[in-house]
Each structure stands twice: as C-alpha cells, then as structure tokens.
Amino acid sequence: MLLRESRIMSDQFLEIENLNVSYGQSLILRDVCMTAKPGTITAIMGSNGVGKTTLLKAIMGLLELDSGSISLCGEDVTKSPTYTRTKKGLGYVPQGREIFPKLTVDENLIMGLEANQKKIKKIPNTLVYDLFPVLAKMGNRLGGNLSGGQQQQLAISRALVGYPKVLLLDEPTEGIQPSIIQDIEKVLIKLKNQGDMAIILVEQYLEFAQRLADQYYIIDRGSVVAEGEMDKLSKEDVTSYLTF
Template sequence: MTTITDTALTVRGLDVYYGESLILRDIDMDIPRGAIVAVMGRNGVGKTTLIKTIMGLLRPRRGNILLNGEDITGQAPDLRARAGLSYVPQGREIFPRLTVYENLQIGLEARTDGLASLPEDLIYDLFPVLADMQDRMGGNLSGGQQQQLAIARALVGDPDILILDEPTEGIQPSIILDIENVLIHLKDKGNLTIILVEQYFDFARQIADYFYLMDRGTVALCGSADELSDESIKQYLTF
C-alpha cells in the first residue's frame, strides 16, 4: 500500500472568472502524493473549471498553483504536461481516425525521459482489451473502450498526477469496475496521484482517500474518506 507522506499539488486562493462572472472563489486544496482525491459536487458548481485551471487551459484572476512545490500558475498547458500533469477530459477526446496504437503513441510526447517506444507491457497489462485492438480505429471503439484508451494514453506519458474528468459517464458497469481496479492498482503500485472529478457516488466512495465537495464555486467541505460520512458527501450531490 502506498504511504501518503507529502503534497503533490497545492492550490491557494484561486479565483477564476468567465468574463466578469466569478466562477471559482478562493479555492484552497492540498492534494496528497499517492492518493486518490475525489472532487465532487452538483452540475455547474465549477469542478471542470477547476481542473481546466489546474491544467493551464484557463487562467486564474488570483491565486497560485504549485506542482511538487514549484509555482506553475503561469505555465502553458504543454509545459505542465511535461512537468507531470496528465488530463483525461470529459468526453475522452481520443483521435477517432487514428488507430489505438497511434493514439497511445501520442502519449509519448509528454515524456521527458526520451522514451521513443510504447511501454506495452505496462499498458496492455492494465488494459488487455487494447492489446487486441491495436489496429482498430479509435472511432470504432465503444464508449467504455475509448475511456480505457484515453486513460492508457495519459499513462504513457508517465505522469506524477493523473486527472480524470467524469471517467464513468455513459459507461457500462463492467468497464467501470475494470477502471476502478486499474486506479486502485496504480495507487498501490507507486506514487501516482489521481484527481477524480466524479458524480457517481459509489465509484468515488469505493476508491477515494480524500474528498473535496464543491458548491457554488467554492470548496464547501473536505476531508479524508474516514472523516466524512456518506450523508455529508451526498448532501452536495443532490438537489
């Protein structure tokens, strides 16, 4: 079991606007290294905006983001990827006209160790279904297979932090279980930190070590899985 000893990502006093509309207000987060951290809340509370800001796709009006203790607030998204952040967005965004193998190769662009070939043993051990579909076009995969491909592609980049936005959305239960097992395996294997934006309570409750519950653009409640009751979490998931 991974020991959670320090902080992989720190967010301090983050304010984010769309135009003149305040979307995120005074967000503080400390993401423990080696943990699975669930960011949860109703639709429209700012979860995806937060993740896009962490990835550099949106700029905060105020506040700081630190990765492994270094301020990355002003860094471009590609530099953040090379620094160790990897993002699987809602909707997966695989390349439908590239094969599974070609999609996976794109993940190599984020590596800084010069690796030029896929770590096939790692990827196909985690996602055996992809080994049998290497030559299939991404657009011909099912939604669940595309999600597995998107996660695998992110892992090819050997990230320090893997960010998943709604990974269970529209996916059949058997593949949700496969993804759950992969994420638990990755956490137990090493120091990979996983940030999970999710609305499916049972999935998040099963695997998360820590929770941030958002409401109206702020962090309304946070705590470890042991500290928070089911009821305290669910109050921020239902209308």
C-alpha cells in the first residue's frame, strides 16, 4: 500500500523529502520521502542493492545529495556535515559494525561520547552496561577480539552514548547468533518505549522487522514502492518485494 499524503508533521523527529542520490551517472535513490516519530521503530526493507544503505548514508551526510531535503526535529540539516548531524542528534550503527578493532571497548565508547550534546565525558551505565551487561567486564578488551555479536552490541552502545534523537541501524542482525539477536531486540524495544527516540531499522530479516517496527517503507530500484503500518503489511508486497 503506497501512501502519498502530506508528510510534514510538527511531531516528526526525522523528515525526508524527495531525496535523490547518485553514484556517478547512476541514480540510486529516486524521490524518497519518509518520516519517523519519537517512540517508534521504522523498518526500511527491500532486496539487496535497492538503496537501503545508501539512504542511511545520505541521512548521515556521508553521501552528497542530488536534490531533496532532510530535517531533524524540525531543523533542516540537508547541507550540514556529518559531525554536525551527530551533534544535533543522529546516531548511526553501520552495516558491518565498523568498530575500532585496535581500540579497547572503553576507548570505542569514549569515541562515541564525542557526539553527545550534553558534554558528558563518562560512559553512562544506563546506555551501555545496563542494556548490554556482557560489555561491563570487557572494558579493556580490544574491539577486534570480541565476537561478532559482542561487536554489534558495542557498535550500538557507541551510538547510544551520543544521546541520539534518531538512531539509524543498518542490518543489526547480520551474521549474529540468535541469542544476541534476542538481546538486541529487547534493547530496541526498551529504547522505543522510552518515547524520546525515533529508530530507523534497515533489515533483511523480515520476522525481526515485523516484531519490532511500527511502520515500514519498502524500497525497490531506489524508490519507495510501499509504505504503511507494519501490522498491515500485505502478503502481496511481501511476495513482490521481500521474498529472496
């Protein structure tokens, strides 16, 4: 089901309007529009290579836009550099985690603290160790020596210590053991229920996305082809765009 009513809402934490992004001469994203409210999880779905990761990178300012606009909590950040966007409340957990393997767990988290507006210099237990207790005993362990699941927990924690208003996660379940996926799911639900953060989730694992997300956008060939409330996701759209 494709909705095209006006998206400009005062209570949106993230608003994207008519976003177009190219790699060289190839147009990757075409007139993408989306919004996200605090206290919700939005799933961005679609097959490989349709532009999901490109969308998150564009939101973070890692890619130049051809056209379109991006607003964070009502403020236009379209032309803002990445570091400014993080200071204004964007958090990013990239695909593949991209932690610093030669830094310790604590050092990775301290890097994340640089993004927070509150100028907090101490790692907050409530955003790290209370959510991911396994990291509490690993402060001096090198990031590269953690398991894949532990690295993902570290990557999420590193984003959270920046106190984001909008948290972007790119394939957080990729290559992760089921028990860790369950832990991540519980954390995301807890963050959502706090009501002060909008979570944007790029996810191939359909059942995971369906359990967590309030709304969805399906991207195909760079365009949003379906969107709506997650509990109304149609079998037709699943068959057409999400069966791999």
